[in-house]
Amino acid sequence: xxxxxxxxxxxxxxxxxxxxxxxxxxxxxxxxxxxxxxxxxxxxxxxxxxxxxxxxxxxxxxxxxxxxxxxxxxxxxxxxxxxxxxxxxxxxxxxxxxxxxxxxxxxxxxxxxxxxxxxxxxxxxxxxxxxxxxxxxxxxxxxxxxxxxxxxxxxxxxxxxxxxxxxxxxxxxxxxxxxxxxxxxxxxxxxxxxxxxxxxxxxxxxxxxxxxxxxxxxxxxxxxxxxxxxxxxxxxxxxxxxxxxxxxxxxxxxxxxxxxxxxxxxxxxxxxxxxxxxxxxxxxxxxxx
Amino acid sequence: xxxxxxxxxxxxxxxxxxxxxxxxxxxxxxxxxxxxxxxxxxxxxxxxxxxxxxxxxxxxxxxxxxxxxxxxxxxxxxxxxxxxxxxxxxxxxxxxxxxxxxxxxxxxxxxxxxxxxxxxxxxxxxxxxxxxxxxxxxxxxxxxxxxxxxxxxxxxxxxxxxxxxxxxxxxxxxxxxxxxxxxxxxxxxxxxxxxxxxxxxxxxxxxxxxxxxxxxxxxxxxxxxxxxxxxxxxxxxxxxxxxxxxxxxxxxxxxxxxxxxxxxxxxxxxxxxxxxxxxxxxxxxxxxxxxxxxxxxxxxxxxxxxxxxxxxxxxx
Numbered sequence: 001x002x003x004x005x006x007x008x009x010x011x012x013x014x015x016x017x018x019x020x021x022x023x024x025x026x027x028x029x030x031x032x033x034x035x036x037x038x039x040x041x042x043x044x045x046x047x048x049x050x051x052x053x054x055x056x057x058x059x060x061x062x063x064x065x066x067x068x069x070x071x072x073x074x075x076x077x078x079x080x081x082x083x084x085x086x087x088x089x090x091x092x093x094x095x096x097x098x099x100x101x102x103x104x105x106x107x108x109x110x111x112x113x114x115x116x117x118x119x120x121x122x123x124x125x126x127x128x129x130x131x132x133x134x135x136x137x138x139x140x141x142x143x144x145x146x147x148x149x150x151x152x153x154x155x156x157x158x159x160x161x162x163x164x165x166x167x168x169x170x171x172x173x174x175x176x177x178x179x180x181x182x183x184x185x186x187x188x189x190x191x192x193x194x195x196x197x198x199x200x201x202x203x204x205x206x207x208x209x210x211x212x213x214x215x216x217x218x219x220x221x222x223x224x225x226x227x228x229x230x231x232x233x234x235x236x237x238x239x240x241x242x243x244x245x246x247x248x249x250x251x252x253x254x255x256x257x258x259x260x261x262x263x264x265x266x267x268x269x270x271x272x273x274x275x276x277x278x279x280x281x282x283x284x285x286x287x288x289x
Numbered sequence: 290x291x292x293x294x295x296x297x298x299x300x301x302x303x304x305x306x307x308x309x310x311x312x313x314x315x316x317x318x319x320x321x322x323x324x325x326x327x328x329x330x331x332x333x334x335x336x337x338x339x340x341x342x343x344x345x346x347x348x349x350x351x352x353x354x355x356x357x358x359x360x361x362x363x364x365x366x367x368x369x370x371x372x373x374x375x376x377x378x379x380x381x382x383x384x385x386x387x388x389x390x391x392x393x394x395x396x397x398x399x400x401x402x403x404x405x406x407x408x409x410x411x412x413x414x415x416x417x418x419x420x421x422x423x424x425x426x427x428x429x430x431x432x433x434x435x436x437x438x439x440x441x442x443x444x445x446x447x448x449x450x451x452x453x454x455x456x457x458x459x460x461x462x463x464x465x466x467x468x469x470x471x472x473x474x475x476x477x478x479x480x481x482x483x484x485x486x487x488x489x490x491x492x493x494x495x496x497x498x499x500x501x502x503x504x505x506x507x508x509x510x511x512x513x514x515x516x517x518x519x520x521x522x523x524x525x526x527x528x529x530x531x532x533x534x535x536x537x538x539x540x541x542x543x544x545x546x547x548x549x550x551x552x553x554x555x556x557x558x559x560x561x562x563x564x565x566x567x568x569x570x571x572x573x574x575x576x577x578x579x580x581x582x583x584x585x586x587x588x589x590x591x592x593x594x595x596x597x598x599x600x601x602x603x604x605x
Contacts, residue, residue: 095545095602096536146601153598175490175511177521180535181547184511185600187490188497191466192473192597199474217462218450218490223470237461237490238452242516246452256457266460 040064056273065230065273067210069112070119070136073169077277078123078132085121087154090147092116098178104140112138116147117172120155122164126281128288131159134169137211141173144216148176149186152220156193156204165203165284166194170221173239174214187219194223203287205280208235208258208267222266226283228276229258229267292346295338296557302331335556342506344532344541348514350506351485352448355560357567359386359401359444362484365567366574367392367399375426379459382423384415384447385495387430389439393575398434400427400495401444404485417486418451421464424494428468431475440478440578443495448513450491465494472497473597474590478581480574482552483507483539484559499581499593501547502573503539504566505554509547510537547600 037046043062052059056076057066068076074083092115094101109115117139122131133155135142152168159166175183194204206224210233217237221227229235236243236256244251254260261267271279306327313320342350350356363370367390374381387400402419405411427443434441450461472479481498487509496509503509512520514528517535542548552569555562581589 089605091604093602093604096534098534146603150601150603177511177517179602180511181509181537181542181545182601184489184493185547185597187466187493188469188473188597189600191469192497192594195470195473196594198470215490218465218494219469220466222460222463222466235462236457237450237465238457243452243454243457247454251454255454264458264460266463 058273065210065232067137067171069138070114070134070169073134073209074119074121074123074132076273077125077167077169077280079126083121083123085119086158087120087151088115090116090151092145092147094178095146095182096178096180098180101178104178108139112136114139116151117142117144118148118151120151122158122162125277125284128281128284129162130165130167130284131155131162132167132169135171135216137171137173140176140178141211142171142216143173143176143183144186145176145179145183146186149183149189152190153186153193156190156197159202160193160197160200163200163202165205165287166197167205167207167280168220168224169207169209170212170216171209172212172214172216172221174216174218184215187215190220191223194220198223198225203284205283207276207280208233210234213237213239224268227266227268228279229261229270230273230276231258231270233258235261235267292338292342293349295334299331299334299338299557302327302334306331339556343529344508344535344538345514345529347506347508347538348528348532350558351508353558353560354406356485357559357563358406359403359446359484361563362444362567362570363390363399363401365564366571367397368394370399373430376422376429378425379422382415382420382426383413384417384419384451385423385427387427392442392571392578395578396437396439397578398430398439398441399444400430400441402447402492402495404446415451417447418449419447419491420451420453420456421459421461424450424464424468427495428471431472431479435475435477438477440480440581441475441498442574443479443481443498445481445483445487445492445495445509446485447488447491448486449488449516450494465490468494469497473594476586476590478578478584478589479593480577480581482570483509483548486513488513497593497597499589499596500549500577502550502552503542503548504552504559504570505539506558507539508537509539509542510535 038049039046040059042064045061057068092105118133118135120133133152156166204224205226206221208229212221212235234256240251258270309320309324370388370390372388386403390399402417403414404417405414431441479498480500481496483503485507489512514531515525518527518531519525539551543551555565559566
């Protein structure tokens, strides 16, 4: 018995050393299925990827939420055949001449089939029109650079013109470092567009999904008239690792999770994925003028 | 030599000049030509040191403990400053101060991020890193300014919004977001001036202004160079390299159209002559507010919107 136990420890040690890289690898694996099976991070069960997809990207065993791609999300929320994409050809520049930024973007375009970290457009939810923006965490952690900021701003401005409600699904590590100050300014730009939309009496619902942090939390994520979150989503201004480094202590269990934000008054409601479309529809219905 | 080594050398020169002057006075010997040589050398040294100043030098200058803080400048620029406290929701945050004052006899609201002058004060001021209540106090004072139709002047000097348990519990993200949202349409002129460090969203939350200015050696960036290096290269010691890459100097940001004006600092930096620095800021404020006050509100708000609307680089 003792020997067996020791052997196990021996096996787990090298895994711990590469934890960071391993985690990144895992995320990629989860999001881009290349095999038939995947291991759930939470319950440890090996599950069929097809079963996860059929189950709205949730673990069929423990109900853990996997991250959805932008197109999976649009399919989940928007009535089939009604989605009209906006500004799909806006593309990224490298204003700081950051080394190999173009290469990185090109690789992500190839891997994800997306041009940038957000898809915007208009469509119907159970027959009701709305403008929608959906971020995709596969694309440089859903970070907001100039293109993401511009697409969201244009989508909100169109909603204002067309007198439509806006729904934004956030999934982002925050502002995009590689575009420096230009990324920071997208926070002001998107917030200003939402202010104009709001002042004319139109509805904005933000739906926070895992993860929503940094400059996205500190701008449009927190500006919804109604703020919805998916269960257990990580939501915060600073990332947990940064906070731990700053205050030099471990963070309590559940810190910065959706339930924590609900308890502290920063989220209106937590909605399970299977109820999301119906809930959004009900909210749109109540605000239909 | 970096600017601090040059500064040290010039301090030594100054000391020597002083000694020579005292000596010549005491012994009644004429040393004026020697003194003149040294004084010229000193001037040259100070001028040259700022010719080749690197972005990293500016980071160090902007963080210098002797650098004038918001309060140092407020006292010199405005009359009858009355500090007002608290966000009416939770508490008073000493990292942001605000109040009402007169500028050449006209009422204004003044808000500033405040660093300490020593360790003790820095602990009280949380090193100029505000909590949500600081941003909410700022917004309360801005709304008050809107009501009483007086312009808002913001002094920005922060490493960033504080990252901690309390600040997350009380909604740091929401507090910053709300300021961006409300400032974008606040019906009174806003001028924001980065006087030292303009760190990330924590700085931007006071910088959605009709005019955004920077002192000559101030910095303004998406994150500290250390944070940038540690996120992108997993190595905080590459901060110097990051500082160059990030384009965080006033000169870079003026070229990018992110800021509207650079306010010159005295040779050697703002701390060399705080009165002079304050005088330059005051002159700019008086002139610009005259202009902004004459705009009708709709024009003002439209151009504020367009100013931020234009920011971003992408390919259509």
